[in-house]
Amino acid sequence: MKSNRKSGSQGIKWVLISVSVLFMAIMLVLPLVSVIVNSLSLGIPFYLKSLHTEYTLSALMVTLLAAVIAVLVNTFFGIVAAWLITKFSFKGKQTLAALIDIPFSISPVIAGLAFLMTFGRLGWANSYINQINQLFGVDIKIVFALPGVVLATIFVTFPFVSREIIPVLHAQGTDEEEAAALMGASGFYIFRKITFPHIKWALLYGVILCTARALGEFGAVNALSKARGKTFTLPLEIDALYLAGSSDSITAAFAVSSILVIMAVTVIVARNILEYQAGKKQGRYES
Amino acid sequence: MYVELKHIHKNYGSYKASEDINIGIEKGKLAALLGPSGSGKTTILRMIAGLETPDSGDIIIDGKRVNDIPPAERGIGFVFQNYALFRYMTVYENLAFGLEIKKVPKKQIRERIMELMELTGLNGLEKRYPNQLSGGQRQRVAFARALAPNPSLLLLDEPFAAIDAKIRGELRKWLRDMIHKVGVTSIFVTHDQDEAVEAADEIIITNQGRIEQSGPPLQIYKSPGTPFVAEFIGESSKVEGYHQLKGFDKGKYKGAVIRPEFVESFKNDNLKFKDIIDYSEEGVIEDISFRGNCLEVKLRVGDILLTTHRSLERRPVEIGERMHVIVYRMYAYDDDRAYLLENKELIGKEMITF
Numbered sequence A: 001m002k003s004n005r006k007s008g009s010q011g012i013k014w015v016l017i018s019v020s021v022l023f024m025a026i027m028l029v030l031p032l033v034s035v036i037v038n039s040l041s042l043g044i045p046f047y048l049k050s051l052h053t054e055y056t057l058s059a060l061m062v063t064l065l066a067a068v069i070a071v072l073v074n075t076f077f078g079i080v081a082a083w084l085i086t087k088f089s090f091k092g093k094q095t096l097a098a099l100i101d102i103p104f105s106i107s108p109v110i111a112g113l114a115f116l117m118t119f120g121r122l123g124w125a126n127s128y129i130n131q132i133n134q135l136f137g138v139d140i141k142i143v144f145a146l147p148g149v150v151l152a153t154i155f156v157t158f159p160f161v162s163r164e165i166i167p168v169l170h171a172q173g174t175d176e177e178e179a180a181a182l183m184g185a186s187g188f189y190i191f192r193k194i195t196f197p198h199i200k201w202a203l204l205y206g207v208i209l210c211t212a213r214a215l216g217e218f219g220a221v222n223a224l225s226k227a228r229g230k231t232f233t234l235p236l237e238i239d240a241l242y243l244a245g246s247s248d249s250i251t252a253a254f255a256v257s258s259i260l261v262i263m264a265v266t267v268i269v270a271r272n273i274l275e276y277q278a279g280k281k282q283g284r285y286e287s
Numbered sequence B: 001m002y003v004e005l006k007h008i009h010k011n012y013g014s015y016k017a018s019e020d021i022n023i024g025i026e027k028g029k030l031a032a033l034l035g036p037s038g039s040g041k042t043t044i045l046r047m048i049a050g051l052e053t054p055d056s057g058d059i060i061i062d063g064k065r066v067n068d069i070p071p072a073e074r075g076i077g078f079v080f081q082n083y084a085l086f087r088y089m090t091v092y093e094n095l096a097f098g099l100e101i102k103k104v105p106k107k108q109i110r111e112r113i114m115e116l117m118e119l120t121g122l123n124g125l126e127k128r129y130p131n132q133l134s135g136g137q138r139q140r141v142a143f144a145r146a147l148a149p150n151p152s153l154l155l156l157d158e159p160f161a162a163i164d165a166k167i168r169g170e171l172r173k174w175l176r177d178m179i180h181k182v183g184v185t186s187i188f189v190t191h192d193q194d195e196a197v198e199a200a201d202e203i204i205i206t207n208q209g210r211i212e213q214s215g216p217p218l219q220i221y222k223s224p225g226t227p228f229v230a231e232f233i234g235e236s237s238k239v240e241g242y243h244q245l246k247g248f249d250k251g252k253y254k255g256a257v258i259r260p261e262f263v264e265s266f267k268n269d270n271l272k273f274k275d276i277i278d279y280s281e282e283g284v285i286e287d288i289s290f291r292g293n294c295l296e297v298k299l300r301v302g303d304i305l306l307t308t309h310r311s312l313e314r315r316p317v318e319i320g321e322r323m324h325v326i327v328y329r330m331y332a333y334d335d336d337r338a339y340l341l342e343n344k345e346l347i348g349k350e351m352i353t354f
Helices: A002-039 A044-051 A054-087 A093-100 A108-119 A126-136 A146-157 A159-172 A175-182 A187-216 A219-224 A234-244 A247-285 B041-049 B091-101 B106-120 B135-147 B165-182 B193-199 B217-222 B227-232
Strands: B003-012 B015-025 B030-034 B056-061 B076-079 B153-157 B185-190 B202-207 B210-215 B237-239 B255-258 B263-266 B281-290 B294-301 B304-311 B322-327 B329-333 B338-342
Touching (some): A054 A093, A054 A247, A146 A187, A175 A187, A175 B076, B003 B041, B030 B193, B041 B153, B041 B185, B076 B135, B091 B106, B106 B135, B106 B165, B165 B193, B202 B217, B202 B227, B210 B217, B210 B227, B227 B255, B263 B294, B263 B304, B294 B322
Parallel strands (some): B030 B185, B030 B202, B153 B185
Antiparallel strands (some): B003 B015, B202 B210, B294 B304
């Protein structure tokens, strides 16, 4: 009886493994491999050449810039929001916690359009921006300019850091902070010595997810960025190359895509190393 | 008085957490705040620490009103219920934390920590992390950490709650000795009367946000002042028909509580009790349970069910057996006070008790 049951569950195990592997191969691995294969279909010199165009380099710079700023901003606000939500009690806390998740549930295109309607020529904030420009003698543009791209990226990646930290802070409670405060430690000292060591790994993990998402953002940025070679990000550049339709440009599109694929794989590997490290370290402190 | 609370009130919304609290604790004493959960004992402790603010009333430590002094400057050490040890710091770093904030020179910190480790028997554990320690060791670390900056008042919130029953008793004694050795005035919160009776010099009993009674353990035990204390302390059972027992009058009381040690039961032919057998009642054994060092025997006397303990050295008894029962004394109570009633038939009689 017992061995029967065991061989039965063994059978199920292998069926599940085959289904998963097959599914992953068809849905994930093959497409990604085909990107790399296609990108190299006209040879390595062509591959390198298509990465060296003015448009591609500009797009790479814009993408990295937007990602770096988005990660910095969201790390800061993510920590602040998570700290606020877990360590203080106030009215409207639940609402605030729910608001943070909006970028997860809303389509990025809508986010892009929302920024367009806010800061664009018809938007309510446009006149204020014009006033500021006149007052300080500057020429700040949000929509169809770099600030718009950065804003859209920040919006879309906003929840990642705080969502990673909040559960960890919740689980930790406020006892240790209270004990430290009783001994006369200041708020920042408590954060540095007590809270930060606790959220370190979750924070890094959140930053990595945030980076991955920022690099690949298309929808929101698409609504706010129209100048190829100036404000295009890598995903937009790939789209433009692909839509151009010539076989050269399609191969170039794959070549540029391969950069994003490599970045994504790097991020995933980094993530797994971190998870492994965090698990190992955590074991030392948790009982 | 070293620590004094005067007319403290504290409400959470419409919930009265503290109502006219008045406490005084002498220097060097170990006091226990004892009460059931929700009786407001932790609120009192947290107000003394400055973690909560009273709505009105004065908190005085060493002659100074501290209501407006921030927690860190009140000169107190606090041991949290779950110890709240800093889990990402070693034992050494945990102990050093408070001293580093006070900008004590490194060398002095080292000396102080070595002294505390010696005192609390933590030698050799300075490089361990809290999760690498046993429950008892964690308590010692929490205790040493609270003592590190030389507080003049030590507050402990349910210090034994997180520890196995087995080593709890041992730690109780350890903590009591340690506090007396250091000489620091201490207040601890507990819901366990054994803990309070065994460890404290002074017990303060809380109930529904008020102080019911305070005094030395023996005094609380022997002369409970209120119905609540009479029932809460000891293994007490309520008896409404107390006046049906021989030797007790109805009086103006509402009821009484009787502890097992106030009840004696003996067999017909027991000559030791021959002088008082006339004042006894007849009871039938309804239940016997083994309590490790004695038997707990429940006897039915009329409508009343009495509980007594029977030494294992005495002759065996069985369920259904008829026994003679004598109640030496009881605590009768009215609405707000408890009174000791002695069995008036026995006054002036010679008695042998077990």
